[in-house]
Amino acid sequence: MNEIKTPAAQPATEVLLAPPETPGRLLLKRFLRNRTGTVALALLLVLIVMALSAPLISPQNPYDLAQVSIMEAERAPGAHSDDHRLLYLLGTDGAGRDMFSAILYGLRISLGIGVVSALAALAVGTTVGLIAAYFGGRVDAFLMRVVDVQLSIPTILVALVLLAVLGQGLDKTLMALVLVQWAIFARNVRGAAIVERGKDYIEAAMGQGLSPLRIMFRHVLPNCMAPLIVTATNQMANAISLEATISFLGIGLPQTEPSLGLLISNGFDYILSNEYWISMFPGVALVLLVISISVVGDQLRVVLNPKLDG
Template identity: 85%
Template sequence: MMNEAQAEAAEPSVEKTAPSVALESMGLMLLRRFLRNRAGTAALVLLLILVVTALAAPWISPQNPYDLAQVSVMEAERAPGAQSDTGAITFVLGTDGAGRDMFSAILYGLRISLGIGVISALAALAVGTTVGLVAAYFGGKVDAFLMRVVDVQLSIPTILVALVLLAVLGQGVDKTLMALILVQWAIFARTVRGAAIVERRKDYIEAAMGQGLSPRRIMFRHVLPNCMAPLIVTATNQMANAISLEATISFLGIGLPQTQPSLGLLISNGFDYILSNEYWISMFPGIALVILVVSISVVGDQLRVVLNPKNDI
């Protein structure tokens, strides 16, 4: 029986000699298939615009809405299109109750919402993928135990788990990220486990085991790459779900602090002004949140169609 070092040296050279040209060609084919759908293309373009504007917020926003030197309470609750007292800024989307430019606040809020959604989804993906691969590879009691934990996690509403965790942990970006990771990892574990079980029964896995490769190498170098299609789709959808969940808990006042407001907290800040006919304080962040979540969801749905092996490319 060969040891792992010898097995690695003698491992079939498929992955080492697979022509990169074929992979690039497959990538182009998938991209062309994705772009055939007008709704998916429009959502992708819109999402890219939102990401770019969010990243460039410090450079393109008229003011830093959280720099007290740039904000005046005397300019609070200005209607869309109003001018600042100095005439230096046009409040395109108006101002909120603290005198902050709503356009600038939305751009900064987009940065936080996107950052939390992406980071929490990727971290949950890492945890859930590891759990799912271990369950599928070892099976038996290990699989039964891990899947019962996943079942318990998925049986409890995510909003309830997040509320309880944040009530215990308190407010903050790090605590919100921790709560979102804890409510998402089980979804990735279930997804990966289902795909990995199918791969685990194939001949190339038996061959890799016969060569003496370690379980870690088999799981992450052989099984995982063949589970990426459902993982990518799930990760995209979970980003949208994480952004929506964070907006919900921030709207309820237990998510992010006022010094780091996301779109959900901006909506909450303007909720008290709706009955005063100052609709823009809450409505425009709400529109931005809907556009962000819908665009990510449409992109994820189109990725599901493109990456489905049953569909002709």
């Protein structure tokens, strides 16, 4: 009786107790395998943290007139203020604002515009795309012709015309960006939803008498999330670039709500007088922000569709 032992029972129990990896962890591991994507994600997270904590880490509030002096204008990078209380790490602009602080606050505006406009355009475009795919026929034909017309016109031209009519302002800029972005979401969602529309589970849901609204948003939409996530990331980068362009042209945001594009525009007149830092450092920040979002979006595309890897 003493020879009856079960040494293999313990390892078997340990294997059964090991928790399976969740889909989220598997996707994260696949994402982190790409060094470029990992570096871009780390850079993006750093920029986001810096933007969110701008009031805490910036040496001054560059848009508080009580903290800014015109006597400090056009200080070179590394210079100190007259009272030696501030180190202007990236110099000052023509109004005496600390460029490092201005860039942090500009990051907040640019990131906020990119996120809000992309999410709002996603909501509008997703609804249009689901309706077109679900009902088909004349509804689909009409909505897709509207999408085709929208996508056939350069986005910068549409944004310029809209802002010329609406005027300057953060809310008006967001509205213009949403109106030029929703169509790409509608087309992508419609393409993915048409594939799902013909599957058996949709026919079963229709047979049970479920409402079209519930079928579209509870059953079709979750299976279209992969292309939506990638599109939203790319459109966020596009929105930031487009807003910077129209603000640089002077028809986007007002001076009281400066984004990175407006900071670049403010320093453009100083380039010929050798005050390069006023325009260069916001430009570097804008490039890093857009590139990091774009690379993260491209890596997400590969992770969510493994056939594209390699």
